[in-house]
Amino acid sequence: MMNNWDRLLPDWQIPPQTLVLVLLNADFPLDDEGNFVEREKNRLLKQFLALGESFHRASRQRGFFTEIILPKDGMP
DSSP states (O other), rough: OOOTHHHHHHHHHSSOOOOOOOOOSSEEEEEESSSHHHHHHHHHHHHHHHHHHHHHHHHHTTOOOOOOOOTTTTOO
């Protein structure tokens, strides 16, 4: 992240000062394929987005610039 921030966040003028890593607990291993695994991945993604949006709003209210980077594709 710190070595490639300018490519990942091209609109930013200065490098990020803090990185927050969010780890969510899956109910079972996600290394298989199938509808059951995809539903669990979607559940976790929704949970991540809800947490990220809450953090994003709170950070902006305090004057901090934030980006949520999606784990699914690695894009802001």
